[in-house]
Amino acid sequence: MNLRVLAAAAVLALGASSAHASDSADPIIIPTHNWSSQIVMSNVVGQIFQSLGNSVEYVSTDSQAVYEAVRLGDATLEVEVWEGAFGKSFRAALEKGGIHDVATHNAVTREDWWYPMWTKEACPGLPDWKALNECAAKFATPETGDKGRFLGGPVDWLKHDQEKVDARGMNFVVVNAGSAAALWAEIAAAEKTKKPIVVFNWTPNFAEAVWPGEFVNFPEWVEGCDKDPAVGPNPDKLYDCGNPANGYLKIAAWDGMKEKWPKAYATLQKVSFTNAQIAEMAKMVDIDGMEPEEAATAWLKANEAIWKPWTQ
Numbered sequence: 174m175n176l177r178v179l180a181a182a183a184v185l186a187l188g189a190s191s192a193h194a195s196d197s198a199d200p201i202i203i204p205t206h207n208w209s210s211q212i213v214m215s216n217v218v219g220q221i222f223q224s225l226g227n228s229v230e231y232v233s234t235d236s237q238a239v240y241e242a243v244r245l246g247d248a249t250l251e252v253e254v255w256e257g258a259f260g261k262s263f264r265a266a267l268e269k270g271g272i273h274d275v276a277t278h279n280a281v282t283r284e285d286w287w288y289p290m291w292t293k294e295a296c297p298g299l300p301d302w303k304a305l306n307e308c309a310a311k312f313a314t315p316e317t318g319d320k321g322r323f324l325g326g327p328v329d330w331l332k333h334d335q336e337k338v339d340a341r342g343m344n345f346v347v348v349n350a351g352s353a354a355a356l357w358a359e360i361a362a363a364e365k366t367k368k369p370i371v372v373f374n375w376t377p378n379f380a381e382a383v384w385p386g387e388f389v390n391f392p393e394w395v396e397g398c399d400k401d402p403a404v405g406p407n408p409d410k411l412y413d414c415g416n417p418a419n420g421y422l423k424i425a426a427w428d429g430m431k432e433k434w435p436k437a438y439a440t441l442q443k444v445s446f447t448n449a450q451i452a453e454m455a456k457m458v459d460i461d462g463m464e465p466e467e468a469a470t471a472w473l474k475a476n477e478a479i480w481k482p483w484t485q
């Protein structure tokens with residue numbers, strides 16, 4: 174072998190060794206939040222990393238503050254970036270730097286005011302939001318007087334519902350549920366007497382298989398509706414639009430992940446779940462009563478053909 178060939182071989186060997194650089198032994202920090210699909214999916218991705226030999230730590234984290242945590246490397250990634258709830262925080266963190274968009278799930282998401290179908294009997298003009306507003310009194314509770322109650326999700330989902338009510342001039346009062354489970358309990362209770370109810374809900378979720386229902390149609394989401402009062406039908410207010418009806422679901426990661434855990438990162442780039450898979454992950458916990466960790470293990474066992482290729 175002449176010298177030039179030797180040098181070329183050395184370069185190749187170097188290239189190969191850096192491509193196969195091993196992952197740091199430090200744990201990959203996976204933040205979990207307060208809705209079931211996200212917790213199960215976090216455990217699914219975490220257990221895939223463990224199957225690669227990585228160490229993983231789960232940290233329960235506020236679902237808005239997480240974008241700053243990922244940007245700073247305090248959390249390594251986020252498996253469910255919902256456009257409606259978190260687009261604004263994600264965009265703000267992207268602008269500051271340190272976090273990036275890794276992949277987009279093969280899913281279409283929507284998060285907004287929603288009602289189970291029996292509600293339409295009391296308010297036949299639904300799903301139009303003006304019709305809902307005319308029926309506001311039908312949604313009154315002792316807590317809301319003669320105004321209707323909108324039951325929102327936990328406050329960290331930051332849906333700006335009270336601002337939306339004000340911007341649209343609606344006769345509703347926003348009450349926030351303490352947990353996702355409280356939303357399901359309220360729908361189940363209303364079902365007994367077919368009481369009209371309007372709550373925050375989203376898709377993909379297990380709920381759509383249990384309670385047929387519809388989202389309220391608000392004025393269509395326009396980019397900038399949460400930043401520029403002039404955008405949307407009310408020229409003086411933010412949040413006069415509905416949430417995106419065809420929202421994205423993304424995966425985000427700390428910029429340093431690629432260097433520190435290259436193998437895990439290469440796998441993360443391939444991760445993608447569908448609406449049906451995400452709804453099933455939620456169902457395993459919210460209907461079947463499994464712990465998120467065991468739901469993840471069961472999901473991985475039943476779906477090797479889907480995730481094994483992501484690790485190759």
Ligand code: TMO
Nearest residue numbers: 208255258284375
């Ligand atoms: C963020 N969420 C899926 C609960 O709307």
